Amino acid sequence: MSTKVPAPNFAKALRAVRLERKLSQEDFYEVSGRTYISRLENGGADPTLSKIVQLAQVMGAHPLTLLTLAFCSNGSSAEVDRLLAGVKGEIASFQDLRMDRRDRRRHAE
Template sequence: MTPKSPNPNFAKALRAVRLERALSQEDFYDVSGRTYVSRLETGGADPTLSKIVQLAQVLEVHPLTLLTLAFCSKGTPAEVDRLLATVTVEVSSFEDLQLGEPDRRRRGR
């Protein structure tokens, strides 16, 4: 996280998007029990990345949408634009990012 990043609030983001989509906690039955979704929405549990992907599929949003909103206080377009601009600058600063490539530093050991 950048030094000025707020603490993420996944609980708030999940609940807001669920309510915006007019879904109940029971609508997540295929990927999670209602009790677990409730715990996620109250901050009583932290989801894994694979669980975020599953929740996003039920919500019909990209997983990054949930994560982006978790780092926003209001979720306004301007706030989202600022956050994504920061991410764009950070990603573009990598000189030789090799996603999916074997770690070259470990060869020959």
């Protein structure tokens, strides 16, 4: 996968999934105020990873769905397949990826 990626459009993805799920901005009251949802959808704020998880839960979606769509221009099946195949290939290329260990190397100063 190329290391150069287009800028994500989280605002577009959030709004598209919210509307697809027939949710109003007020439906997110347990995790965010309507004003914040509006700011997110207008590109006026960038959510934290924790907030993306909360928003996805309200919409009944996986957080990766929102993030994947944020990197798509139109969200077509073919576009999503290409993106996810690239990510899968990139992960497969890691030589010694072990998510369960801590980096115990000391940095030389």
